[in-house]
Amino acid sequence: MEALWLSVRLAVLVAAILLVLAIPLAYWLSQTKWRAKFVIESLVALPLVLPPTVLGFYLLTAMGANGVLGKLWMAWFGHTLAFTFTGLVVASILYSLPFAVQPLVMAFESVDLRLLDAAAVLGAGRWRSFRQILLPLSVPGLITAAVLSFAHTLGEFGVVLMVGGNIPGVTRTISIDIYDHVQSLDYSAANRMAIALLLISFAVLSTIYAVNRRVWSPWPTR
Amino acid sequence: MTAGNSARAQLEAQFRFKRTGAGSHSAFELTANFRLDPGITILFGPSGAGKSTLLDCVAGLLKPTSARIVLNGETLHDTATNTFVPPQRRHLAYLFQDPALFPHLTVEQNVAFGLQDLDPADRANRAQDLLTAFRVERLARRKPAEISGGEGQRVALARALATSPRAVLLDEPLKGLDAELKSAIVDDLRAWNRVRQLAILYVTHQRDEVDALGERVLAIDRGQIVAEGAPYAVLDAPRKKRLAYAAGFENHLSAVVQDMREPDGVMRVRLAGSEAELEVPLAYAAVGNRVHVAIRAGDILLATRRPEGLSARNILAGVIDSLEINGPTIVCRVNAGAMFLVHVTRGAQRALELAPGQSVWLVIKTHSCHLVDE
Numbered sequence: 001m002e003a004l005w006l007s008v009r010l011a012v013l014v015a016a017i018l019l020v021l022a023i024p025l026a027y028w029l030s031q032t033k034w035r036a037k038f039v040i041e042s043l044v045a046l047p048l049v050l051p052p053t054v055l056g057f058y059l060l061t062a063m064g065a066n067g068v069l070g071k072l073w074m075a076w077f078g079h080t081l082a083f084t085f086t087g088l089v090v091a092s093i094l095y096s097l098p099f100a101v102q103p104l105v106m107a108f109e110s111v112d113l114r115l116l117d118a119a120a121v122l123g124a125g126r127w128r129s130f131r132q133i134l135l136p137l138s139v140p141g142l143i144t145a146a147v148l149s150f151a152h153t154l155g156e157f158g159v160v161l162m163v164g165g166n167i168p169g170v171t172r173t174i175s176i177d178i179y180d181h182v183q184s185l186d187y188s189a190a191n192r193m194a195i196a197l198l199l200i201s202f203a204v205l206s207t208i209y210a211v212n213r214r215v216w217s218p219w220p221t222r
Numbered sequence: 223m224t225a226g227n228s229a230r231a232q233l234e235a236q237f238r239f240k241r242t243g244a245g246s247h248s249a250f251e252l253t254a255n256f257r258l259d260p261g262i263t264i265l266f267g268p269s270g271a272g273k274s275t276l277l278d279c280v281a282g283l284l285k286p287t288s289a290r291i292v293l294n295g296e297t298l299h300d301t302a303t304n305t306f307v308p309p310q311r312r313h314l315a316y317l318f319q320d321p322a323l324f325p326h327l328t329v330e331q332n333v334a335f336g337l338q339d340l341d342p343a344d345r346a347n348r349a350q351d352l353l354t355a356f357r358v359e360r361l362a363r364r365k366p367a368e369i370s371g372g373e374g375q376r377v378a379l380a381r382a383l384a385t386s387p388r389a390v391l392l393d394e395p396l397k398g399l400d401a402e403l404k405s406a407i408v409d410d411l412r413a414w415n416r417v418r419q420l421a422i423l424y425v426t427h428q429r430d431e432v433d434a435l436g437e438r439v440l441a442i443d444r445g446q447i448v449a450e451g452a453p454y455a456v457l458d459a460p461r462k463k464r465l466a467y468a469a470g471f472e473n474h475l476s477a478v479v480q481d482m483r484e485p486d487g488v489m490r491v492r493l494a495g496s497e498a499e500l501e502v503p504l505a506y507a508a509v510g511n512r513v514h515v516a517i518r519a520g521d522i523l524l525a526t527r528r529p530e531g532l533s534a535r536n537i538l539a540g541v542i543d544s545l546e547i548n549g550p551t552i553v554c555r556v557n558a559g560a561m562f563l564v565h566v567t568r569g570a571q572r573a574l575e576l577a578p579g580q581s582v583w584l585v586i587k588t589h590s591c592h593l594v595d596e
Contacts, residue, residue, distance in 0.1 A: 117283050118322040120309040122336035122385060132335075136326045 002169055003177035004196055010085070010173065011153040014092040018100040018149045019142070021093070026104030027130065045098045052095065056162025059091045063163065083165045088173075091163040092153045099148040107141020108134060144208050151204040155197060232421040233258040233389050237289035237299070239272075239279050252276060252286075252445040258389065258421035262412075262435050265425045266457065266469075267442035273425045274319070276442065277391045280423070281316045282309035293388055315387035319394045321378035323366035329353070329377050330362040336385035352380040356410055372403050379407070383414060390415075390422040396431065408434055429470035432457060471516035471592065472563040475500075479511045488535075488588055491515065496559025501535040502591040516592045519565040523585035524554065526574050536586040538562075542578050545571065552576070558584050 025044070029037060047055055062069040063081035069090075070080040081087035111134055119129035135142075157175040164171030166180070174193055181190035236255045243249035252272040265273050278284040280291060282299065285306070291299040293314075298307045323332050334349040353359040356376040361369050369377065375395055383390070396404045408431075415422060424435060432439060436453040449456045457469045477491035480499060487504045491513060500515065507513055529537060540558025547553075552571045554564040562584060566576070576582070 112322070114318055114320065114322045115324060117309070118316075118318065118324075119335070120283065121281055121312075121314060121316040122381070123310050123313070123338060124335070125310050128338070133324060 003172050003174045004193065006085075006169065006172065007154050007174040010088055010092060011150045013089055014096060014153040015100075015146050015150040017089070017093055018096060019146055022097070022100035022104055022145060023135075023142075026101050026108055027134075029101070029105050030108035044101050047095050048098050052156065052158025053162060055095060056091065056159040059087075059094070059159070059163050063087050063090070082163060083167060083171060085164075085170055088160060088164045088171055091159050092156060095156060095159045096149045096152045099152045100145040103141045103144040103148065104138065107138035107144075110141075111137045140211055143211050147204050147208050151201055154200065232260060233280070233291070233293050233423075235280060235289075235291045237279055237286035237291060239275055239284060239286040250275070250445060252279070254279070254442075254447060256440055256447060256450070258423055259438070260419040260421055261415070261437050262422045262424050264432050264436045264439045264453065265423055265442060266427065266432055266439050268427060271442045272445040273427075273442060274393055275445075277316065277393050277423065277425065281314055281391060282307065282312050283316075313385065313388045314391060315382035315385060315389075316391040317375075317378055317382045317393060317395045319397055321366070321371075321374040323374060323378060323381070325366050327365075328362065329358065329364050329366070329369065332366070332377060333381045333384050336381065348384055352384045353377075355414060356380040356407075372399050372407075375399065376407060376410075379411070387420065390420055391425075392422065393425045394427070395424075396426075401430070404431065405434060429457065470518055470520075471594075472519035472565075473515075473517040473522075474594075475515045475517070475560050477502075477513055477515055479507050479509050479513060481509060482507075493560045498538050498559030500538075500586065500591055501588045502593060503589060505593040507593075514594045516594045517562075517586060517590055519553065519563040521586070521590035522562060522564045524556070524564050524566055524570070524574070524576070525583045525585060526576075526580070528583050529585060532585060534585045534587045536584075536588065536591075538584045538586070540582055540584055542576060542580045542582055544578055545576060556582060556584060 029041065029044075060082055061067050063073070064070045065074065065080050067080075070082065073079070073081045081090060115133055115137070116129050119133050124132070155175060156173070157179070160171065160173050160176060161179075164173070164176075166172050166176055172180075174197055178190050178193045178197070181187070181193065234257045237252075238254075239250075239252040241250045250272065252275050254276050265276065267273055275284065279286045279289070280298075286299070286301075288301045289299045290302065291297070293312070296307075297303070297305050298312055299305060323329075324335065327335065330346075330349050330353065333352055334345050337345040337348055340348060350359065350362075353362055356379055358369075358373055358376045358380065361373060361377065366374060366377070379392075379395060396407060399407070411422075424431075426432060426435075432453050439450065439453045439456040440447050441449040441456050476494040477500065478494065480490040480492050482489045482504065484504060488501050489504050489507070490499050490501055492499050494512075502513075502515055505513065523534070528539070538558040540556040540562065543555040543557050543561065545552055545554055547568075550568065551565045552568060554566055554571075554576065556562045556564055564584065566574075570576075
């Protein structure tokens with residue numbers, strides 16, 4: 001159960017940080033008329049198509065003693081990022097970024113622009129209409145983003161294995177735990193963990209689809 | 223315009239707006255040069271003429287390519303000096319075609335949205351006052367999804383006017399409402415403006431609203447202001463055929479000038495593709511010229527027997543082609559050489575027992591025939 005608890009802590013932390021990062025990024029993406037914004041969109045979506053081992057490999061290189069990130073971290077904290085919980089958080093944020101940004105962009109873009117015009121004519125600046133009009137009308141998107149980032153981080157395997165290794169209580173997440181049990185032919189232990197993950201994933205998706213079908217769902221609305 | 227009028231002008235605007243065609247937008251160019259005096263000015267024109275674009279430019283929601291817009295002496299936009307006051311600091315009331323109420327706020331919160339600068343007690347009072355003035359105070363706690371379209375328009379109007387605006391822009395605010403509701407809202411708007419004497423720019427393409435409201439009309443077509451002046455002067459003698467469509471001239475007839483009777487101020491024209499002739503007011507034309515005649519369907523009388531002893535100069539024999547019910551009026555299509563649309567009341571239709579195939583006579587006064595440009 002240590003592994004499950006570690007995964008949940010990781011997923012909650014990642015989902016929280018992702019919301020903070022993704023809201024401004026998604027707002028900018030939904031508002032900008034910059035022609036090259038597709039470059040940023042592609043970068044954000046990259047983890048969707050990239051094999052986790054590829055992302056994990058480059059992150060590991062960057063976080064190691066000779067990597068840019070690793071050197072910086074070493075200078076500040078006296079150790080590298082690789083094979084630490086913090087390293088897992090950083091890696092998971094990148095890996096789950098599209099799952100937070102895309103529902104938010106969709107939610108922001110689905111708000112009627114005329115409402116923002118109306119707010120402006122009524123004297124509201126950008127910040128006020130963002131806080132009082134755009135954000136409240138995007139709550140289903142916010143929930144979807146948070147829940148998807150949580151679920152996606154909870155189930156990740158490849159990136160964690162590359163970046164975190166398999167240190168009990170530090171980087172051994174639930175999916176790695178399952179893998180370990182299978183390797184050691186302890187199928188009943190693997191099954192307990194797998195069922196826990198299955199049920200959590202199901203609960204999470206039910207929550208999103210119950211809250212809102214329109215925002216980020218692979219299922220058609222009708 | 224007299225000097226006295228120009229001293230009263232509240233808003234003066236000259237601008238050009240250009241949109242290049244891209245995606246679903248077609249290329250569009252708008253040139254505007256107008257002034258608004260206190261009271262209601264109607265902006266009238268067919269759809270796609272650029273009415274909403276014009277309002278968006280005045281409100282600052284769109285940026286014209288070149289502009290000089292001055293409100294009560296304050297420059298809102300001047301491309302020559304690089305002055306641009308953003309919409310949130312223009313202090314205008316702008317009501318869109320669609321009420322655009324904030325769906326997550328109650329009616330009262332919607333109306334109070336623009337009152338951020340007041341302290342909470344004053345804000346609540348002002349919102350209440352406006353809700354009362356537009357007779358929606360009982361809806362204060364409801365959400366926009368729980369009120370009707372007409373109520374929504376009233377709330378949107380109250381919200382726009384609550385901010386103590388310096389000028390008012392209304393984009394077809396009464397679209398889709400029935401006539402009784404319309405005139406009630408218009409009365410409330412007039413009452414509100416009686417003491418304030420603000421300039422109100424009111425967009426519509428409906429003739430009945432022009433007659434009910436208008437002190438002055440700006441007619442706009444294809445991105446150009448094509449006429450301005452009193453409603454009857456602008457709309458009863460439309461110079462553009464497209465404008466005539468919008469102004470409620472259901473009949474557009476192509477005709478050829480037969481003879482000119484200058485002493486009487488009239489001329490006779492023959493309708494294209496028929497033997498039927500009409501007497502119409504004298505226009506700058508010559509015998510043999512092709513002209514276009516616009517006639518309102520409501521200006522044509524229908525008789526089941528050939529009328530006698532009338533002052534009307536045009537009596538055409540025809541046959542009813544079809545009858546169509548359109549609210550309280552019946553739209554009668556009559557073939558009298560050319561196809562004419564005639565509006566009659568349901569009562570008249572019953573009394574005359576009008577039916578398709580029946581022979582009738584159309585009675586048209588000379589001055590109900592308006593010559594329009596192609």
